[in-house]
Amino acid sequence: MGTYAITGIKAGATTDSKPLRLEVDSWYPTTKYEVQHSLFLWALRFLQNRHPSEKLSYYKIAGIHGSPYEPWDEDTSAKTEDEGYCTHDSLLFPCWHRPYVLLFETVSQQVLYEIMENEVITKLPENRRKVWHDAAATFRLPYWDWAEKKQRGDSVVYDVPLIAKHARIEVYNLKDGSTKVMIDNPMYKFTMPDGLVMGSYGVEDVEDGTMAIPFSKSVGTSRWALYEPESSQSWEEGEVDNEMAANALATHKWYKGENLPLAEMTYRLFLPEYIKSFAQFATTKYNTVHDPTGYLNLEFIHNNVHNWTGGTDKYIGHMTEVPVAAFDPIFFMHHCNVDRQFAIWQALNEDSADNWFEREDEQLPDNGTWSIEKGAIDTPDTPLAPFHKDTQATYFTSNDVKDWMKWGYSYPELQPWLPKYKQDGVFNKDLYTQDIRDQLQKLYSSPEVKHAPADVIINVEYKRFALGGIPYTLYFFLGDEKELVQYQEPLYTHPNLHGQDVPIPQDDPFVKVRVYHQAATDSTHRFQPGRYSQLKRATRGKVGGFSE
Ligand SMILES: N[C@@H](Cc1ccc(O)cc1)C(=O)O
Structure with missing residues (x-):
């Protein structure tokens, strides 16, 4: 049978242009993408309902990141005790999560096609079939741009995506492909398909400071759920308080003390006055070769978003804790955005000598994961286990994913094929990068940011x-x-x-x-x-x- 080949989605991609991963709120509930919403939500539900012992079940895919500590799609034993595969505080942080998001996207689309072929297509009138086919082919995972304020009524605020807000959600009925039904929303939380606790298949409790958080007893995932012994029953079922998450994003208590709003912090990630090399950009890992302005990085901002989505202090949610974060379905849209920021930085710095981590003085020892020994030096050729490019057990490396477009997608800011970047019929790089910068400024910057270098x-x-x-x-x-x-x-x-x-x-x-x-x-x-x-x-x- 071989290993599972993470191919990315090819349909809809040409040599010149790629279908876009869209900002999730501009995708849902926009009527133009209505068929895609239904297909995706059904696909995610079907995926979540697969038995936790199946390799391509939601449970197993989420489990790759941290707990349960076990191999996936390979036969290996731990190089580091009590660690999952995910790489944090490491140069590999953005690179490892790229095929991980791609895996989730690829599997989601396979399920979405299965649903379409097996459940709906035969029931659809001939003239609707093309619409459903196109919707499936051009599907790409949407990203949650947490740094972009969203219109909510009369206010403009940081918020969780609309698609993840409510416990129930409306989709097309698969029986006829045209009427609507309400289903449990698979983006609100993940619930174990057989009603057994997550610990039955290996998820362990997590030690955080003085306390063991009983994630092994969870049946559903939580965001900002109050955990006290007397409330443990509902916490175990999985409770979601999205208002608390939105409030945390707005008040942005950076745990290491920086006090800028989220949008401005994000904007600075892309300013050359701050960040000059990939090694500075990628990770929280401290490197003495960095200059003092390089304190900010993608991983740091991402860490905070995890904590603000999951909850802090006596509020406990899966997103806050590395070993179980990927069980909350919002994880993949969050990481899709991290991937977008990574891609934007790459596009802006393509011509810089330090746009990757080939230089030895920039390479650093890893803290250790399931597949990487503690102290091993992270390089662009370190295998990004357990992700395979083919059925012959060939691992992805960072070099393989450097060019994201090879994997069948791009992002709204990154469409170099658009005619507006052509001058006298040829692509003009300056027009392209200037336009990316303008878009970033529009999205994240307020007038004060002009003072950033100061x-x-x-x-x-x-x-x-x-x-x-x-x-x-x-x-x-x-x-x-x-x-x-x-x-x-x-x-x-x-x-x-x-x-x-x-x-x-x-x-x-x-x-x-x-x-x-x-x-x-x-x-x-x-x-x-x-x-x-x-x-x-x-x-x-x-x-x-x-x-x-
Ligand atoms: N809790 C981590 C943040 C984090 C959470 C989950 C993750 O998967 C990654 C990072 C911290 O404070 O640093």
């Missing part, structure tokens, strides 16, 4: 064990020291707070944080050079040293 970044280094191993939190303020002393409310509520860091005991005795301050959004927060020395005084001595 942002102030303060690098701080301090001793992790300054208090003899007792945990503590550091708060960074800009402003008058006296005001702080007099402040009665908890420090984290102070308007001049510019960053915070909680040193978690690890081997390294030093912690490096980047306190970041945006210039010129708000006059009360404006950085004034004279006050910098006060920050220095406020921290020096108390925690054992401070350096810029």
Whole structure:
């Protein structure tokens, strides 16, 4: 039988142009794509209903990412204990997730075709068949652009996709392909097909700080569900509070202290003043060769979106925890957007010498996954296991997925084939990249962002064990020291707070944080050079040293 070949979707793609993965809210509920919505929602439901022991079931595909810790589509044992396949805090982060999203997209479309051929096509009148066929052929997984504010009534707000909002959703009835029925929404949550707990097939509890979160007992996935012993029954069933998720996106509590809105943070990912190389762009992994402005990266923003979608503190949801995040169906639309940002950055930096990670001083040791030994150096040829390109067990590598268009899709911003980029009949690269930049600015930037290069970044280094191993939190303020002393409310509520860091005991005795301050959004927060020395005084001595 061979290995499962992740081919991507070929239908609808030509040598010149590729069907687009669309922003999910512009796809659903737009009537133009109505047939596609139904096909996709049915396909996802059928996929979720496949038995957890099947290789191409939703359960098994979601399980590739983290828990259960077991091989998929190969016969291997763990190179690193208690790790799944996903690569995080690694240069491979965007590359590994590219074939993963492609796998989900390819399998979804296969199911969607099966439904069309086996269930509906025979029941459809002749003149409707072409519409259904075209809808299936041009299907590509939509992405959730969480950094783009959405129109909701009279307001423009950050929000989860409309398709993931409600427990029930309307689709075409497969019996006739024309009337409508309501079904349980497979984008709202994943529920185990046989009603057994996820632990029956291997999902384990997750240790987070002092607590073991009982994901093994989940029957359905959750977002922002209050977890307390007395509410555990409904938590196990899977509870979703999308309002809380939207609120978290809007208030954006970056866990390492940066305080820009999500859209502006995202915009900065694409500014050459900030990020000059793929290694800076791709990952949270710290590399001493980076210059101080390169603190921002795709993985960091993505991490926060995971936590804001899943929930934090006493609210627990699957998206927050790496081992189980992919069980929430919103995961794949989130990662589709991560893939889009990766592709946009690639298109903008195609001509740069540092647009990949071939240089040895940029390559870094991996933290270890199911298939990568801890300490192994990540390179563009590291196998992206367990994803295979063919039935002969050939693994994907980062080099294989560098050109995303080879895999049958592109994104709205990335259509180099459009006539508007031609000058005297030939493709003009400058027109293309300038247009991408204009689109990014329109999507994410507000007038303040013009000041982006004037942002102030303060690098701080301090001793992790300054208090003899007792945990503590550091708060960074800009402003008058006296005001702080007099402040009665908890420090984290102070308007001049510019960053915070909680040193978690690890081997390294030093912690490096980047306190970041945006210039010129708000006059009360404006950085004034004279006050910098006060920050220095406020921290020096108390925690054992401070350096810029
Ligand atoms: N919880 C992770 C974020 C994360 C969650 C799930 C993922 O799959 C990946 C990253 C963090 O805070 O860093």
